[in-house]
Amino acid sequence: MSPDRPWWWSAARSWRSVPGRRPCAVRRPERPAVPRPTGPAGTVRRGRSRARTLGCSGHRAEEYRDGVLIGRTAEWAGIEAALAAARDAQGRTVLLRGEAGVGKTALLDRAAETPGFRVLRATGVEAESDLAYASAHQLLYPLLPFLDDLPATQAGAVRVALGLEAGSTPDRFLVALGFLSLVSEAAHDEPLLLALDDVQWWDTASLDALLFVARRVAAEPVLLLLAAREQAGTGDEAITAVARLPGVLELPVGGLPDDDVGALMAAVVGVAPPEAVSHALAERTHGNPLALVEMVRVLTPDQLAGRDPLPDALSLGERLERPFLQRAAVLPPTARDLLLVAAAEPGGELDVLAEAAGVDGLDRVLEAVETSGLVRYDGRNLLYTHPLARAAVYGDAGARERHEAHLRLAAVQEARGQADRAVWHRAAATLGIDDGLAAALDGVAERSRLRSGHAAAAAAYERAADLSSTGAERVRRLSAAADSAWLAGQSARARLLVERAEPIAGDPLSRGRLVALRARAASRGGEVDEAHRLFLAGADLLRDVSPGDARELLAEAVEAAAYAGDLDRLEEISVSAQGLRAAASPRERFLAAWLEVSNHGMRAHDVEDPTVLLADLALGADLGEPRVTVWCGIAALNLGDPTGMMQHYVRALEQARRAGAAGSLPYVLEHSAMSLALAGNFGASRSGAEEGLRLARESEQQRSAGQLLAILAFVAATVGDEEECLRCADEARAIAGPRSLGLTNATVTWARSRLDLGLGRYDQAVDRLVALASAEPGEGHPVIALWCTPDLVESAARARRTAEVGDAVARIAARAGAVASTPGTALAATWCRGLLGGPGAEEDLATAAEGLAGLGLPLGAARARLALGELLRRERKVRAAREHLRAALEGFQSLGARVWAERAAAELRASGEGASAAEVDGIDSLTAQELQIVRYVSQGASNKDIAAQLFLSPRTVEYHLYKAYPKLGVASRGQLISRFAGALTQRVDA
Structure with a gap:
């Protein structure tokens, strides 16, 4: 075995040869044959000619009756409906949940026998739950030949994640996208069933990727059928995560009723027991099928016939484990040794187990353990027939026996080049301190990290910390574990690890980095006040020992202050930055410039020497980090360069999409979507915001989710969609309110006021905007209050309340006079003067337009022209008024701003000229996702290219494209490109 391959490589290949099973192949005309997996890596079975019992000892725990499992009619109906939907390319996810032994696996087995489906299977193993992508490899290994059909970035990410080749650490979302593409390829020719058992024990990296896939198969012929064991304190997070999937069908699987207990007993023993016995057995087992089957094995014929009393009731654990232990107890010592090492090593590679157990005469011993029904041999691996059997054997062994088994396995696996697995076995056998083993676990963690297995890295670092002899090493490893958990999206776990490390962290460097982790977790969750406090505290700890890290934290504190809407905090940050060592590296120089521009530009103070700052800020975009490139855009705006701002946002999007950094996209799309909305590009803004919102929710980025919802509310308000505006505004408020996200709360207020303005509710608009101008941090935002001044002035002018807006007009005029002011600010001030009327109003409005x-x-230009046309009509300059009203109407119609177009049309009619209806090209009828997809198509992109850009599957792209065709009145890609390329580029320049 190659030493750079993961330890589970051989185990996952066990589908190659299974005695008694005819090999199958997946074939597509232009591709090499791909073996259909069997055993632990997947199986395909077709048809059934006879009824069989389903159990863990060569029998099944339930019996078919008329083609349906006994007692499972309702559950099977739900699964059958999902299978039918998958055949029609309507992807589904079904979750079977229940206690151990209740028959979830039997339902998976039954579904796997459905004709016409390609089936892949994988089972979570508790001992593998901290091994990155172990479950995903087991599931997807048969599909690896399809990697050549994937985009190169996805294929490379998958190969690195699965340990097939070395490379830089891939983004975990890019790995998940590669898995999605593999699933889509596998479902190309026939529907695909993913039968996934014991999901509560799936490793985090695999589970995250699975959830990513499940959210994106709505247009795929794919059914994800998941089974999870409900057990207090075990796998709760995994089950909850699956249950939260949109559209998931949850099927609780409970015990069998008395009548079905009798039917099952008849199937197992060949004769139906008396009703009283069936009732008593149902009562003692709670109808658990596995418990029933195992209890029957230990009952005498007289007990089954009702002539002798049944055993006393046992706990569920005892009921299920006792029969397994009784079977193990009668085996010879060598066979019991083999069972124990098999329980300690779930990979199951027989030659590894036999060598670790010191087995002589393997054929004889293998026959004995198979006869017991506790394990089965598939030609390569020795696997327990049920997780409870494994748990019973492992738990019944003494601590010394378990430790010896792990040490023997470690020795064998180390000799075979399975270094990481050997280290974990050594860790399982160690109770005290072992610095050498801790160092070895560091290596395991680093290799997991390089494969984007951040959750696995966190587990290895945490176990290494437990084995460390010094407080310093324990803190270092707990910090590394927390950092890895953070990268894995496990914010709660990261916080717990930080809490473990902080009390024993003595030096400022360690304490500062721990505080930084807490700050980033708080910021990601939207707790910006706490994040700001922690960023400054961390920077204070690091300023002398690591000035570069301190500057990094202060830069992030700027972001927290901006979201809170408390720009006075920027002065506090600026003071904290004073005295830091001079910036040396390009990154440090950029961060120093970012801090200076943020303090002065956001707070409307002039910058003394923008030339040097601009040179240092230019360094940021070359760092290749989407978030930093967004900061470049914000800085450009603060220095009066809105064009440069948009260029940086476009570049940040390109960086994120090229790298497959889906975790960065929500933040980038917040800024891009808002800028596009302000520019009047509502289609692009809406599609970008919806994409960002979907990704933000998946990665639990509450701060971004709230802001993106606010942007969607703003777009809906501007085009006059009141229902959509109020829905998004309420959802945004629900996130932003408890977290004091002033930026989001202010954006919502602006959206609501713009809706009122568009619908003619002028007094309500004035009330909202006046309140926003004086809102405290957490509820308002000074920059938003400044930007919405034209809305406030127009509302006040129409409500005849202009006396209330003098301060707002003075503020925007003062800002327009600042050196760092954008040209748009000066024009907005001119627009406001024109709206207030008086001498020079016509000239001001014309200049603004x-x-x-x-x-x-x-949009601003059209609104200024509308105001100018209205003014000219009132002054009876009808000919000139019509010219501007006509231009305003055309502008609103081209933007899809319906309510504004209606107002302009009414004014035009009042001037004595008819208003022509807007030309309908179908673009406005597209959904946000359809709009994004047809835009890419119009630029000549293939479905695979589009899927990679939007984190979708190619089939999903195809699904939305064919829904868009009739809306656009076209029937092909060629027609779409020839008729709409120009319009789509203008409408969706994201």
Whole structure:
């Protein structure tokens, strides 16, 4: 075995040869044959000619009756409906949940025999739950030949994640996208069933990827059938995560009723027991099928016939484990040794187990353990027939026996090059301190990290910390574990690890980095006040020992202050940055410039020497980090360069998409979508915000989710969709309110006020915007209050409340005079003067309209022209009024701003000229995702390319594309490109 392959490589290949099973192959015309997996890596079975019992000892725990498992009619109906939907390319996810032995696996087996489905199977193993992508490899190994059909970035990420080749650490979302593409390829020719057992024990990396796939198979002929054991304190997070999937069908699997107990007993023993015996057995076992089958094995014929009393009731654990232990107890010592090492090593490779157990005469011993029904041999691996059998054998052994078994396995696996697995076995056999073993676990963690197995790395670092002899090493490893948990998206676990490390962290460097982890977790969850406090505290601890890290934390504190809407905190950050060692590296120089621009630009103070700052800020975009590139865009805006801002946002999107960094996209799309909305590009804004919201929810980025919902509310308000605006605004408020996210709360207020303005509710709009101007941090935001000044002035002018907006007009005029002001700010101030009327109003409105159009702000330009047309009509300058009203109407219609177009049309009719209806091209009828997809198609992108950009499967792209065709009145890609390329580029320039 190659030493750089993961320890489970050989075990996962066990589908190659299974005695008694005819080999199958997956074939597509242009591809090499791909073996259909059997055994632990998957199986395909077709048809059934006779009824069989289903159990863990060569029999099944339930019997078919009329083709349906006894007592499982309702559950099977749900599964059958999901199978039928999958045949029609309507992907489904079904979750079977229940206690051990209740028959979940039997239902998976029954589903796997459905004709016409390609079946892949995988089973979670408790001992593998901290091994990155162990379950995913077991599931997807048969599909690896399809890797050549994937985009190169996805294929490379999958190969690195599965340990097939070395490479830089792939983004975990890119790995998941590669898994999705593999699943889509496998379902190309026939429907695909993923039968996944014991999901509560799946490793985190595999589970995250599985959930990613499950969210994106709605248009795929794929059924994910998952079974999870409900057991207090075990796997709760996994079950909850699956249950939260949109559209998941949950099927609780409980015990059998008395009548079905009797039918099952008849199937097992060949004769139906008396009703009283069936009732008593149902009462003692709670109808658990596995418990029933195992109890029957130890009952005498007289007990089964009702002539002798049944045993006293036992606990569920005892009921299920006792029969297994009784079978193991009668085996010879060598066979029991083999069973124990098999329980300690779930991979099951027989030659490894036999060598570790010191077995002589393997054929004889193997026959004995198979006869017991506790294990089965598939030609390569020796596997327990049920997890409870394994748990019973392992738990019944003494601590010394278990430790010796792990040490023997470690020695064998180390000799075979399975180094990581050997280290874990040594760790399982060690109770005290062992610095050498801790160092070895560091190596395991690092190799997991390089494969994007951050959760597995966290587990290895945490176990290494337990084995460390010094407090310093324990803190270092707990910090590394927390950092890895954070990268895995396990915020709660990261916090717990930090809490373990903080009391024993003595030096400022360790304490500062721990505080930084807490700060980032708080920031990601939207707790921006706490995040700001922690960022500053961490920077204070690090300023002398690691100035670069301190500057990094202060840069992140800027972000927290901005989301809180408390720009006065920027002065506090600036003071904290003073005295730091001079920036040396390009990154440090950029961060120093970012801090200075943030303090002055966001707070409307002039920057003394922007030339040097601009040079240092330019370094940030070359770092290749989407988040940092967004900061470059924000800095450009603060220095009066809105064009540069948008260029940086576009570049940040390209960086994130090229790297497959889906975790970064929500933050990037927040800024891009808001800028596009302000520019009047509502289609692009809406599609970007919806994409970002979906990814933010998946990665539990509450801060981004709230802001993206607020942006969607703003877009809906501007185009006049009141229902959508209020829905998104309420959802955004639910996130932002408890977290004091001033930016999001202010954006929601602006959206609601713009809705009121568009619908003619002027007094309500003024009330909202006046309150926003004086709102405290956490509820408002000074920059948003500044940007919405034209809305406030227009609302006040129409409500005849202009006396209330003097301070707001003075603020925007002062900001327009600042050196760092954007050209748009000066034009907005001019627009506001024109809205207030008086001498020079016509000239001000005309100047604003022309200038805003020149800056690429068509909505503002159209609104200024509308106001100018209204003013001219009131002054009886009808001919000039019509010219501007006509231009305003065309502008609103081209943007899809329906309510504004209606107002312009009414004004135009009042001037004596009819208003022409907007040309309907079908683009406005597209959903946000359809709009994104047809835009890419219009640029010549293939479905696979589009899928990679949008983190979808190619079939999902195809599904949305064919829904878009009739809306656009086209029937092919060629027609779409020839008719809509220009319009789509203008409408969706994201």
